[in-house]
Amino acid sequence: MAGKAAGAVIAGERGLYFAVAGLLAAAGAIYLATGVNFFKFTNLLNIARGFSMLSIAALGQTLVIIGGGLDLSVAEVISTANVFAATFMAGRNELFLPITALTLAFGALVGLFNGLLITRRQVPAFVATLGSSIVLRGARLMWTKGLPRGYIPDNLNQLGVGTTLGIPNLFYVFLAASLLVSLLLTRMGYGRRLYAVGTSRAVATLSGIRTERTIVGSYVLCGIASAFVGILLGGYTDMSDQRIGEGYDLDTIAVAVLGGAAIGGGSGSVRGTVIAAVIILVITNLSLLMGFPIQSQMVIKGLVIVLALWLNGRRET
Amino acid sequence: MRKIIRITLLAVLMAAVGLAAFAAGGGESQGAKKGIVIGFSNAGMGDSWRQFLVANFKAECARHPEITEYFITNADEKPEKQLADIDDLLVKGVDALIVYPTVADAIIPAIEKVFAQGIPVIVFGGNIGTDKLTCSVQQDLLEFGRAQAKWLAEELKGKGKIVMLSGIAGNTTAEDRLAGAREIFKKYPGIQILDHQYCDWSPPKAKSIMEAMIQAFPKIDGIWADSGLMSWPALQAMKEAKRPLVPSTGDQLNGYTKFLVANNVRGYAYPMTTMLSGEAVKQAVKAAKGEKVEKIVYIKITGYGPDQIKQLTKPDLSDWYWIGDDKMPAEFLPQL
Secondary structure, three states: OHHHHHHHHHHHHHHHHHHHHHHHHHHHHHHHHHOOOOOOHHHHHHHHHHHHHHHHHHHHHHHHHHOOOOOOOHHHHHHHHHHHHHHHHOOOHHHHHHHHHHHHHHHHHHHHHHHHHHHHOOOOHHHHHHHHHHHHHHHHHHHHOOOOOOOOOHHHHHHHHOEEOOEEHHHHHHHHHHHHHHHHHHOOHHHHHHHHHHHOHHHHHHOOOOHHHHHHHHHHHHHHHHHHHHHHHHHHHOOOOOOOOOOHHHHHHHHHHHOOOOOOOOOOOHHHHHHHHHHHHHHHHHHHHOOOOHHHHHHHHHHHHHHHHHHHHHHHO | OHHHHHHHHHHHHHHHHHHHHHHOOOOHHHHOOOOEEEEEEEOOOOOHHHHHHHHHHHHHHHOOOOEEEEEEEEOOOOHHHHHHHHHHHHHOOOOEEEEOOOOHHHHHHHHHHHHHOOOOEEEEOOOOOOOOOOEEEEOOHHHHHHHHHHHHHHHOOOOEEEEEEEOOOOOHHHHHHHHHHHHHHOOOOOEEEEEEEEOOOOHHHHHHHHHHHHHHOOOOOEEEEOOHHHHHHHHHHHHHOOOOOOOEEEOOEHHHHHHHHHOOOOEEEOOOOOOHHHHHHHHHHHHHOOOOOOOEEEOOOOOEOHHHHHHHOOOOOOOOOEOOOOOOOHHHOOOO
16 A cells, blocks of 8 residues: 555656656757747756745645645745744844744744644644634734834845855755755654554554654644745845745645645655746746746646646546 | 614713713803814724824824814724724714725725715725715826836936836736836837736745846846835845846835945835825815815825935835835834
């Protein structure tokens, strides 16, 4: 059974590789036909930054989906963490690390709350995380009276926009984050337990896995990842913004699902999610370079996701 | 049910007050004529622009000694809450009602009802589809786009390649600004529009879209953006790409003008004024006194060129401060 699930994931990944190859071929054709150069190094660097932030948030979402859940509070955690961090860092370099730690702890707390609501009170994940996202937004607006506040310290701004050895700093952050999640899923007991719980909670319970703790863990990690992206977005835009996380909730779900994470749990992988994020970013970038209106990008993005799901669905029957 | 209780309570209270006045010797209370009471049903307080709007409302009220009291309600952007708010304000006995609509269509019946009762209704901040109101205070949004476009075209001496960044597709404010701008750019054949994108008034979106535009177009001479929320990150993107910074347009957002001043680059800030609320108060007072009020009052706006931007920008204050909209005593200014 586990073998079959893994087989489906790999088959799904093959589809993803084809999609990437197809997109790159399209980019080449566009270059030859119109002279619009997707492969220009500076363009790739731009993509790398947006990609890094989307990937980190989507990896958190992937963990939750593998465990059989769904986190709709990602966007609000991002926005709240962004305002929180900017407010308390107040533009001071020396506060970057301590406040980052505090902000991540805040993300973990939201995840803990989500996880406990879902496991202890049996609230459906969809409703629980939607609820906490509404609470978060309300609390943030009450706290700030709707005013964005705070300043981004220079070192965080450098992390968001700077490069090291020609590679965006954000990309190194992404590499570290994906390595961590990858180790967690493939080399550590927690990963095995998470897949088991997502595949069948009943079987996992019978095998002696503490399913509640495992599920709560996935939400905590997703909360941390989201809060982290909130901080990184602050570095990227050099400002705090009440709505900076908007769109990340559905984008992370789309990326995770396109990457082979099945709603319902049991499958999903770092590689799949990362490749899916590449696909989404390349599509967005290519259509922007071509001067297509942004609305058309949503259509293309949506179609790619639906197509991927349709192909995956057929394969599994 | 709550409403019935509220009305009953109020009736009892009024009867008691009337009785007390009668016992105290009747006639006198009529002689001491009470001043004007203003009710302001606000749509929401979700950002610093709204804070300035309310600050300007309060400051203007303070300039009119005849206003003895005012009430402000906040609908949290919910039309159903706004309907209840308006009822509450009526119960408080306001002499004039000022409304910033949440969803214009949804509150038309309430506005018409108040107007039918003979209470002056002043609406601002939204084009409302009824003429059963006393006065609508408006800012011409086509002119917003026109003024920005005219400045940019003149700044580029009628020749250059520009990109356009709009707010939300289909949003009236964004579409009006865009239509006004396009109307002007058409008159300048030397201005070439390389691309136009909707960035949803979102800084990260505007920044990443601008990054792609920078890659797609080797030369960009100017940025038309309908808001500083987008020209500011767009300029950041140009700076990070080590491109020369170019003339841009935006609104009176301090963060945007701070960036212009700090980088010594020319720009144009056309205010989306928060002084609409002050103008609404003026019209409300006139109407409450029984003076004649125009059905539609357009508020006069002047845009800020590079020199005024330098004068008005507040380098030490919040990015979310609105320059030029702070012509009020310090105690009213929002604490950002």
